[in-house]
Amino acid sequence: MTRRQTKTTALTATITTACATAAIAASVLLTGCGRGDTATSTENPATPAPTTAETTPVAPAVSLPMKTVDAAGLRQVIADQKGKKAVVVNVWATYCAPCVAEFPHFVEMAQANRDDVEVVFVSADFPEELAKAQDFLTSQGVDWQTYLIADASDQDFFPALSPDWTGGMPATLIIARDGQEVVFHDGEMDAATLAGHVATATGQPAQH
Amino acid sequence: MRFTKSLTMMAAALLITVSCYAKDKMQPLAIGAAAPATDAPVAPLEGDSTTLADIAGEGGLLVIFSCNTCPWVIKWQDRYNEIAAAAKAQGVGVVYLNSNEGQRAKDDSVAAMKAHAEKFGYDFTYAVDKDHVIADAFGATKTPDVFLFDKDLKLVYRGAIDDSANDKGAVKAAYLADALAALKAGTAVPVATTASLGCSIKR
Numbered sequence: 113m114t115r116r117q118t119k120t121t122a123l124t125a126t127i128t129t130a131c132a133t134a135a136i137a138a139s140v141l142l143t144g145c146g147r148g149d150t151a152t153s154t155e156n157p158a159t160p161a162p163t164t165a166e167t168t169p170v171a172p173a174v175s176l177p178m179k180t181v182d183a184a185g186l187r188q189v190i191a192d193q194k195g196k197k198a199v200v201v202n203v204w205a206t207y208c209a210p211c212v213a214e215f216p217h218f219v220e221m222a223q224a225n226r227d228d229v230e231v232v233f234v235s236a237d238f239p240e241e242l243a244k245a246q247d248f249l250t251s252q253g254v255d256w257q258t259y260l261i262a263d264a265s266d267q268d269f270f271p272a273l274s275p276d277w278t279g280g281m282p283a284t285l286i287i288a289r290d291g292q293e294v295v296f297h298d299g300e301m302d303a304a305t306l307a308g309h310v311a312t313a314t315g316q317p318a319q320h
Numbered sequence: 321m322r323f324t325k326s327l328t329m330m331a332a333a334l335l336i337t338v339s340c341y342a343k344d345k346m347q348p349l350a351i352g353a354a355a356p357a358t359d360a361p362v363a364p365l366e367g368d369s370t371t372l373a374d375i376a377g378e379g380g381l382l383v384i385f386s387c388n389t390c391p392w393v394i395k396w397q398d399r400y401n402e403i404a405a406a407a408k409a410q411g412v413g414v415v416y417l418n419s420n421e422g423q424r425a426k427d428d429s430v431a432a433m434k435a436h437a438e439k440f441g442y443d444f445t446y447a448v449d450k451d452h453v454i455a456d457a458f459g460a461t462k463t464p465d466v467f468l469f470d471k472d473l474k475l476v477y478r479g480a481i482d483d484s485a486n487d488k489g490a491v492k493a494a495y496l497a498d499a500l501a502a503l504k505a506g507t508a509v510p511v512a513t514t515a516s517l518g519c520s521i522k523r
Contacts, residue, residue, distance in 0.1 A: 207391050210520060236517050238391070261517075265483040270515035278348055278479070280462030280520040298346060298461050299520050 176249045178235055178242070181259040183272035189232055189259070194291040197230045198313035200306075201273060201285040203261075205236040206244050210300035211282040217303040219252050221310060228289075228314045233258040234273075236281060288313040348459035348478055351512045355381060355473040357457035362415060363448040365434050372415070372454065375445065379411030380503055381473060384481075385455055385465040386416045386446070388436040389427045390519035393463050395485040397440055403481065403496060404444035410504045412468075415445045419455035420463075422522030424448075452523045462518030468499050468509075476503060479514030 181189065186201070193199045202218050204211035222231035233254065237245040242260070249258055261269060270277050273285050274296035284301055286294040286309045294313045297305075311317050349356070358373040372381060382403075386393050404414045420428040430448060437446045449455055458467055468477040477499035484490040499509040 208519060210522075264485070264517050265480075267514060276347065277515065278461050278465065279515045279517045281517065282520070 176246060176254055176258065178246065178249075178258050178260040180262040181234060182262040182266060183268035185262070186232075186234070186259070186269070186272045190287060191291075193230045193287075193289075195289065197228055198289050198294075198310065199230050199232060199285075199287040200310065200313075201232045201234060201287075203234045203236055203273065203281055203283045205281055206241060206248050207237070208281045212248075214282060214300045214302070214306075215248075215252060217301070217306050219254060220303070221306055222256075223253070225310065225314070228316070229310055231256075235260045236264065286310065286313050289315070346459050346461060348461065348465075349457075349467065349475050351475050351478065353475050355383075355467075355469045355475070357454045358473065360453045360457070361450055362417070362445075362454070363430075363450060364445050365430065365437060365447065370447075375413040375415050376469070376473060377408070377411040377413035378471060380407075380413070380471050380476075381469040382407045382412050382414045382500075383454070383458070383467045383469075384414075384416045385419055385449075385458075385460045385463050385467075385521060387418050387420045387423075387428055387463045387519065387522075388432050389423075390463045392485055392516070392518045396464055396481050399481060399488055401441065401443045406497065406500055408444075410500065412500065412503070415447055416442075417447055417449040417454060419449040419452040419460065420522040421450070421452050428522070452521060455521050455523070460521060462520055464516075464518060465521075466496055468496065468503065470503055476509045477512055480516030483514075485516070 190199050190201065200218065200222070202215075204215060206212065218231055218233070222229060233249070235242075235245050235258065237260070245260075263269065270279060273283060274293075276296050277283050277298065280298055282300060284295075284297045284306075286297075288294050295309050297309075301309075307317075355372060355376075358376070359371050361369045362371055362375065363369050372383065375381065384400075384403075386397075386400075400416065404416075407414045418428055418433055423429075426432075433446060433448070436442075454460075458465075460467070464481060466477065466479055466481060467475060470476050477496065479495060481496045482488070482491045483493040483495070493511070495511055495514050498511065502509045
């Protein structure tokens with residue numbers, strides 16, 4: 113790589129980081145799950161997936177493209193890990209302040225327990241904000257596959273996460289390696305609580 | 321002394337554990353259940369404090385948990401007035417409750433609620449659920465979250481307003497309107513519970 117290429121790459125990274133940082137700052141500044149009163153949109157919050165078994169890349173231009181996922185897709189993603197890893201499914205959105213606040217705990221835990229835990233991030237961001245969501249994922253160092261809810265109004269999706277989920281965010285489902293549910297948590301989760309649930313799910317203390 | 325201190329710490333730990341467990345397992349009110357906390361204070365933006373018992377009409381009671389900032393509220397609130405009008409027209413008392421005590425000093429202050437209601441032309445009672453007492457009693461987890469009770473104050477519908485937050489012109493399933501129509505007709509609510517994405521109530 114030439115020095116010019118290196119500088120260009122560095123500049124791109126800096127811009128990306130700056131944009132992502134700004135996005136995070138904006139999210140954190142907005143209290144609650146709110147983005148203020150300018151969030152009105154006439155578009156649908158998510159595009160329906162064409163099938164239940166396959167997921168479709170949504171934003172291939174970004175480094176970590178999310179895939180749309182519906183109820184059957186989510187169940188499959190979870191089932192794929194049975195007998196291999198514990199699973200932590202976290203539904204989040206950039207406009208959701210508690211989601212943004214707890215997100216680093218999940219990333220840190222995922223990175224420290226790659227062999228034992230599969231963290232499945234499922235975004236509920238609006239179509240007009242997918243780039244922001246992708247930037248956020250990049251800024252958080254998420255280098256594995258993440259997902260986007262295919263259809264926010266699909267009543268089947270909610271029980272696919274948990275029959276107890278009424279749709280509030282953040283929401284987290286933790287499943288042990290044997291496929292048994294450890295906990296469904298509605299609301300923000302702190303690092304210690306997450307570590308405790310992960311320890312239960314893996315049968316060993318979570319790495320930090 | 322040391323024993324007392326240990327006992328206190330154990331009790332505190334137990335309380336925290338129970339509290340966390342309760343949060344993990346918060347269950348929304350079941351269909352058919354009686355309206356709880358009907359004597360808890362409901363503080364409207366203007367006028368004296370009231371209660372759900374006072375707000376309820378001869379046809380029932382509609383409680384919608386809401387707030388000032390949630391994008392899902394922002395998307396759905398272009399239907400708030402017509403929902404309230406339809407309910408009132410059939411004798412169902414209506415209140416939109418703000419239970420976001422965690423943001424009461426910020427975006428969900430009474431002043432912010434007043435400004436929000438005025439800006440968006442709210443034509444219904446928008447009130448403070450102090451210390452989220454009613455939200456807790458209902459097991460409400462998010463905004464917006466709908467609870468419709470019949471004339472006997474038994475829950476007949478819980479969940480979403482409809483299936484299209486972004487565009488009311490694209491609604492295919494008008495869950496709440498259908499529930500109100502069923503209530504008026506004296507028939508069973510066709511879909512009694514639904515789910516929808518929303519923002520967690522900031523307790």
